[in-house]
Amino acid sequence: MDNVKKTIEYVLDLFDKSEFLKDKHLAKQYRLDHTFRVASIGKEIAIKENLNVEATVIGCLLHDISYIYKMVTKEDRKGHGRKSAEISREFVMGLDMDEHLKHELLFGVAIHVDDKSDFEGDRTILAETIGESDNIDRFDxxxxxxxxxxxxxxxxxxxxxxxxxxxxxxxxxxxxxxxxxxxxxxxxxxxxxxxxxxxxxxxxxxxxxxxxxxx
Missing domain, CATH: 1.20.58 (Methane Monooxygenase Hydroxylase; Chain G, domain 1)
Incomplete structure (x- = not known):
């Protein structure tokens, strides 16, 4: 199974097992629909800009994974990119892909909300594309x-x-x-x-x- 398919299964599994979302069917469906649209946008950008398509799509698929948990405060919402990177780090590090790309996509996930990360990384076009794809869908x-x-x-x-x-x-x-x-x-x-x-x-x-x- 390729890395993108693995990531889709990982995302669907976490959403299905989420205690917070178990009675919130519409919120769950919206977040998944948004996630897959962002991944589609990211794929289009990656192809046209000669970025690594697989890493870009995986980053987009993981960008909102922290929505499996309740966000109570404004700070929770602002920090949900960093939380998503934290949640998905172990999964990403287990994928069969270049270590640099793993770090790059995780950094993109972390910074996609407020441009802040709790670990070092470079603001590459690939990393920035994750947040940009999110914003593009938000204004569709x-x-x-x-x-x-x-x-x-x-x-x-x-x-x-x-x-x-x-x-x-x-x-x-x-x-x-x-x-x-x-x-x-x-x-x-x-x-x-x-x-x-x-x-x-x-x-x-x-x-x-x-x-x-x-x-």
């Missing part, structure tokens, strides 16, 4: 749906809807200042942002048409 279409569902937009007054969508356009536009490590990551990132900006701009224009004060 499903997260747009989630944001709208959580906003209770249909319960807002028109002025609140105008304010909400204006803030969304401005906030997402500012995110375009972030520059990722690779050309492929940057393109995927900006494509996702542009889609959301366009959607919220169109939504804002529709709300503006509802304002009789402009007639």
């Amino acid at each position: 279409k499903y997260r747009l749906y989630e944001a709208l569902a959580d906003s209770n937009l249909d319960q807002m007054s028109l002025d609140e809807q105008l304010e909400y969508t204006t803030k969304k356009v401005n906030g997402i536009t500012k995110l375009k200042d972030y520059v990722f490590k690779s050309k492929t990551s940057n393109k995927l990132w900006n494509d996702k942002l542009d889609y959301q900006i366009h959607y919220y701009e169109e939504l804002l224009n529709q709300f503006r048409r509802s304002d009789y004060r402009d007639l």
Whole structure:
């Protein structure tokens, strides 16, 4: 069995055995779906950027493994990359692959949330691609749906809807200042942002048409 298949089985097994997630079926399914999307994005970037595809995909598969445990505090959530690296270290070190790649992917897992690690490592393109793939998925279409569902937009007054969508356009536009490590990551990132900006701009224009004060 190759290393990627081993990692998929490892991830599925840990999620299936998680006491915290045993009654949280939707949360479990979302985290797994997100994990596999991030791995798919990482694979695309690795292929186009001539990175080690296997190591990149494995790092992406392991990046959120710490969600098998409850996160109580803000610090828990900020540190979940380091926790994921800690949990998966023994598994990774047992894989049949170059030792340098093992360390590189674990470092990428550790830094993917807040750019901090509790062990030394280099911020290589491969290591950075793990966090960048995570961020790219976080700004894709499903997260747009989630944001709208959580906003209770249909319960807002028109002025609140105008304010909400204006803030969304401005906030997402500012995110375009972030520059990722690779050309492929940057393109995927900006494509996702542009889609959301366009959607919220169109939504804002529709709300503006509802304002009789402009007639």
